[in-house]
Amino acid sequence: MTIKVALSGAAGNIGYALLPLISSGYIFGSKAVELRLLEIPEAIGSLAGTKMELVDCSFPCLTDVVITSDPLVAFNNADVIILVGGMPRRKGMARKDLIQANTKIFSSMGRAIDEVASSDVKVLVVANPANTNCLVALTEASRIPTKNFCALSYLDHQRAKGQIAKRLGVPTNSIKNVTIWGNHSESQYPDALSCGYCVDKDGKNVPLSDLLADDKGWANNEFITSVQNRGKAVIEARGLSSALSAAQATADCLKIWLVTGTKAGEIISMAVYNDQGYYGVRDGIVFSFPCECRNGEWFVKEGLQLSEFSKNKLNITEEELLEEMAAAQELIGSSPMKIRSVSMSTCSSVASLATAATESDMSVYLTSRM
Numbered sequence: 001m002t003i004k005v006a007l008s009g010a011a012g013n014i015g016y017a018l019l020p021l022i023s024s025g026y027i028f029g030s031k032a033v034e035l036r037l038l039e040i041p042e043a044i045g046s047l048a049g050t051k052m053e054l055v056d057c058s059f060p061c062l063t064d065v066v067i068t069s070d071p072l073v074a075f076n077n078a079d080v081i082i083l084v085g086g087m088p089r090r091k092g093m094a095r096k097d098l099i100q101a102n103t104k105i106f107s108s109m110g111r112a113i114d115e116v117a118s119s120d121v122k123v124l125v126v127a128n129p130a131n132t133n134c135l136v137a138l139t140e141a142s143r144i145p146t147k148n149f150c151a152l153s154y155l156d157h158q159r160a161k162g163q164i165a166k167r168l169g170v171p172t173n174s175i176k177n178v179t180i181w182g183n184h185s186e187s188q189y190p191d192a193l194s195c196g197y198c199v200d201k202d203g204k205n206v207p208l209s210d211l212l213a214d215d216k217g218w219a220n221n222e223f224i225t226s227v228q229n230r231g232k233a234v235i236e237a238r239g240l241s242s243a244l245s246a247a248q249a250t251a252d253c254l255k256i257w258l259v260t261g262t263k264a265g266e267i268i269s270m271a272v273y274n275d276q277g278y279y280g281v282r283d284g285i286v287f288s289f290p291c292e293c294r295n296g297e298w299f300v301k302e303g304l305q306l307s308e309f310s311k312n313k314l315n316i317t318e319e320e321l322l323e324e325m326a327a328a329q330e331l332i333g334s335s336p337m338k339i340r341s342v343s344m345s346t347c348s349s350v351a352s353l354a355t356a357a358t359e360s361d362m363s364v365y366l367t368s369r370m
C-alpha cells in the first residue's frame with residue numbers, strides 16, 4: 001500500500017528542506033509514498049519546478065507528486081498531513097491579528113481534514129502559532145480523534161539538547177530527556193533538570209541535575225532564554241529563519257511518533273491536546289509535554305516531580321496559550337472549544353499497531369495500517 005502524505009506550504013523554506021526527507025525513505029523506510037503538495041495559488045508555479053527536481057532525484061519509493069491549491073484534493077484519503085503553510089507575522093502585526101489570520105486558515109484546514117482525510121490520519125502542525133493552529137484544526141476536524149494531532153515542539157527539544165551538550169562539552173545526542181513544556185513561543189519552558197540525563201562514554205545514564213548541580217544558575221536562566229530565543233538567533237546569523245533544523249525535527253518527530261516509537265527510557269517533547277489536565281495544566285489547550293511513543297501513538301509521561309520553579313514556568317506558558325485560545329475563539333465562536341476527548345475505540349488500527357510494536361520493523365506497522 002502507498003502512504004499518502006500531504007504537505008502544506010510545500011514551496012516554502014521548510015517545505016523544500018523536508019521534501020527529500022519524506023521522499024527518500026528517511027521517515028517511512030521502503031514504503032511507497034504519494035506526495036500531495038498544497039500551496040496558495042501564487043506559489044503553484046514554483047512547485048512545478050520542485051516537482052521536476054523530485055523526479056530528477058529518482059527516489060525509489062516516490063510513486064506520484066500531486067500539486068494543488070485545494071485542501072480537499074491534498075487531504076483526500078491522506079494518511080499523514082504536515083501543516084507547514086500559514087500566514088507569517090508581518091511587520092507591525094499584533095500577535096492577536098496573527099492568531100486570527102491563522103485561525104481562519106487552520107479552521108478551513110481542519111474542516112477539509114474532517115471531510116476527506118483517512119479516519120486514521122495523523123496530523124503534525126508546524127506553522128506558527130503552532131499550538132493554537134493545531135487546536136483550531138483538531139477542533140474543526142471533529143471526526144478525527146484528538147490523539148491523531150500534534151504540534152511541533154521537537155525542534156525546541158533538539159535546540160535544548162544542543163545547548164546543554166555545548167555547556168557540558170559532550171556530543172548533542174548523548175543528552176536525553178530534556179523537556180519542552182507549553183507553547184512553541186518565547187514563553188516555552190525548556191527544562192533540563194526534571195528528567196534529563198546524559199549517556200556518558202561508558203554508557204551510564206547520569207542525571208543532568210547531578211551534572212549541572214553547581215551550574216543551576218545557568219540551567220535556570222541563560223539555558224532557558226537561549227532555547228527560547230534560538231529561532232531569533234538563527235535569523236540574525238543566517239538572515240533567514242530555521243529551515244534545515246525545522247525540517248529535520250519535523251521528520252524525526254514523525255518518524256518517532258508513527259514508525260519507530262521512543263526508545264526504552266526516552267521521551268520526546270510533543271505539543272499535544274491536553275484532555276487529562278496533565279501536570280495540573282488546564283485542559284482544552286495544545287501543550288508541549290514529555291511524551292513516549294508506541295504503536296503510532298503518543299502518551300504523556302506522567303509522574304515527574306516538578307519544582308516550584310518549574311510549576312511557575314508552566315503557569316506562564318499555560319497563560320499565554322489560554323490567551324491564544326481566547327483570540328482564536330473570538331473567530332470560531334465556540335466557547336469552550338468544541339473538543340471531543342480521545343476515544344481509543346475509534347482508532348481502528350490500534351490492534352494492528354500493537355502487533356507491529358512487537359516487531360520493530362516499521363514496514364510491518366505500515367503494511368498493517370494502510
Ligand code: NAX
Nearest residue numbers: 009011012013014039040085086126127128130152155246
Ligand atoms: P515560508 O514563508 O518560507 O513558507 C511558508 C509557505 O506556506 C509559503 O510557501 C506560503 O505560500 C505557504 N502558505 C501560506 N498560506 C498557505 C495556505 N493557506 N495553504 C497552503 N500554503 C500556504 O515559511 P517557512 O520558513 O517554511 O516556515 C513555515 C512555518 O513554520 C511558519 O509559520 C514558521 O513560523 C513555522 N515554524 C515553526 C517551527 C516550529 O518549531 N513549530 C520552527 C520553524 C518555523 O519558524
